[in-house]
Amino acid sequence: MTSGYRNKAEAIATTNQRHVVHNPNGGWDVTKPGSSRASAHTDTQAQAIERAREILRNSGGGELSIHNRDGEIRTKDTVPPGNDPFPPKG
Template identity: 65%
Template sequence: MTNNNRHVVPGANGGWDVKKPGATRASSHHDTQAEAIDRGRAIVHNAGGGELNIHGRDGQIRAKDSIDPGNDPRNIKG
């Protein structure tokens, strides 16, 4: 199974980054945390689902969001 998890973290020069665990570069950079969260959800969804970890300004995880796969062929839950 592929690791599709992402983290929304404070950017080094301000703003917010969406990063894959272990990556040195950000997948995307945004002015607001809300924009970064929306983009992070889209990235994880398109990659087949996973976890989005949202960090606060202090770097600590403040929330986690499980994202459903974007390519699920089933149209019913279960």
């Protein structure tokens, strides 16, 4: 039985994801794709980003997507020990 991933880092990067999204009732949520409930809820986006990073670090790293108030992704980040698919050059 194979997982279809080339290596462990690829598996972590594609399966361990969190999104920071605006909650329409106020505040910000940390969500996991496919989950019906938020992993965390905070008053500010900065608090939600820090909590999402903590969750990802504690679970072996992964990808963080930060959304703006309109729901569009404004930035993405790989939380170590995840594998950054687009590392900076130089």
